[in-house]
Amino acid sequence: MLKKFCFVILLFVFLAINAWSAVDSITVLGVWTGSEADAFKKMISPFEMKNGIKVEFTGTRDLPTILTTRVEAGNPPDVSVLPNPGQMIEFAKNDQLIDLSTFMDMDALKNDYAPTWLDLGSYMGKLHGVFISADLKSLVWYNPKAFSSSGYNVPSTWEELIALSDKMVEDGKSPWAIGMESGAASGWVGTDWIEDIMLRTVKPEVYDMWVSHEISWLDNRVQRAFELFGEIALNEKYVYGGPNAELTINFGDSPDALFTSPPKAFMHRQATFIRSFILDHFPDLIPGEDFDFFPLPPIDPELGTPALGAADMFAMFNDTPEARSFMEYIVSPEAQEIWVAELGKLSANKRVNPASYPDDLTRKAAKVLSEASAFRFDGSDLMPAAVGAGSFWTGILDYIGGTPLKNVLMTIEATALDAYR
């Protein structure tokens, strides 16, 4: 009897807590799991404490699917991470997003964020998305000690980069370490290369046109980007192990070649996140001393050194006071300082104190990002999946595997004609 009584009491308490907590809580959907989710929780815990609002966070790698399903079912989360600006535009077109400028302090935002970020988050003059952090992709990683012992200098132009590669070949060494394998996503490494080269050979506006398929894949400018990539990637002497290794080695394992003794390769183009892979494989290496990066050099000097990247973007689906204060909190430098310190991501907010970055290497990346002549989102993420996560990826693999460029581009163009709708 007593047991039963206790149980009923407990049940009531439980229900009461539930009912009470339901009053001041918001649901947030994001991509982060594991340590990244922990970092996110750390970032929002001051917000929870201060406002007494409970943040119910769900992290899933399958964000696009889950988010679209929930939105279509009329049950969206209050606030969600969006996979990319393209998705934001899709939602905005259907009037599914809240216009953030209705309640946010726009002057403060304009003060804190570079215009690029606000433009990327706006559609038809309304602000729909805000960015909390970014990953920079246009970096070439190298081993400074190996460079200095062989007498190599960091190149600052594309010609110097190629000249350096040739010099390494003359010395009997392989300049590049490239790995395309990434399970079901194999090929994305190559699409990043093409995007970076596109940004360095055409104006950002033309890049946007390419992404939205206003210029054909058979366009000379696209072809040139592939050819420039091919100069490196198809060159048996340039890439450690040649195309066979490129196609079979996992992207996370490929930079290993830089840190063997003697090094098997000297340069590796990859985003900021590869730092954690390098440290995972070689825990004794010191960032900045044993490995470092330089921005992928400009090709057309007029275009300067643009930056390619991805960014973490938030949008609001339900207009509640709690969601409003959450959005106001995450754009603040206080929130982002916690976030970037945990993960070594780059902040989008200009007021974030550089001292909050975990090391000099991250500070350097932040500098590259802020000094970039232009910033563009990873194009393949913005294209329809049938191209951006389909024929573009496989096209890269085919190209490296020896399929003539014309055929590769014709195949991608055919799927693009069909997929943009």
Place this chain on the structure above:
Amino acid sequence: MGCVSSNTAYAEISVNSKRKYAFMRTNKLTPWLYILPAVSVLFFFLVYPSLNTIYISFFNHNSEEFIGFKNFLFCFTNQVMQNSFRNNALWVAIFVPACVFLGLIIAVIVDRVKYESTIKSIIFMPMAISFVGAGVIWKFVFAYRPAADAQTGILNALRSFFHYKPLPWLIMKPWINNFCLIMVGVWIWTGFCMVILSANYKGIPREILEAARVDGANEFRIFWKIILPLMKPTIAVVSTTMIINVLKVFDIVYVMTNGNFNTEVIANRMYKEMFLFRNFGRASAIAVILLVLIVPMIVINIQRFREQEIIR
């Protein structure tokens, strides 16, 4: 006590039912009432989705616009799709005979060995591993590193031990990589074929075999003239089951190559169209084609099964 009370209850019901439920025994609807739960489950989870899939295969990517046979036209004209059909045919042509043949040989040979159950367990073991797991394991077996490096994959380690150059197995299109994938499938499924065929083999009356031996037939003759004809119905069932299996092959390809380098198969393509490219129409059309390919096999299987029942 429970037993007694339930017996009484049963007696009561049976007495009552003579009067109360008399209509139930005579009504023609009664049997239908009994199978209703099963039929409705079948309808909602099998018939309805199948019909709906056929229906939306005639619509565009978001099922809003009727486009007739365009999705099917795509399936038969698109190069990647044609590739998938070719590869599935290759799977059927190699995987099915290999599995059934190996399964049969092992079943017959192992019957004469002392450690039969141990050997059979080992050969059956891959069946217990998830296909995704098997794909990951074999990806390691086929791993490739540049010739100057230490080879992490067993196959290439063996090759370099004998001073051959390592080969990038999984990207050697279009034949070697497909053979490699099919081999993984055979590795998994041989055990299954073996177990069923072995059970069937053990069912063959020993007297017949003894009689043949007494008549002076050698073991090969016995195999060809007695064992094989007697096992034919089971071999046929196992083969059709394997064909159905192989038409649906997905996991191995998805994990090991994701259909890159000309290894695409129908089911993987369907997955991509559906969950990656969000093209419901095309994915459904592929599903319908797969269904059309598989249905005859199921029909054959059921017919065989019935024939066997009759024999018994």
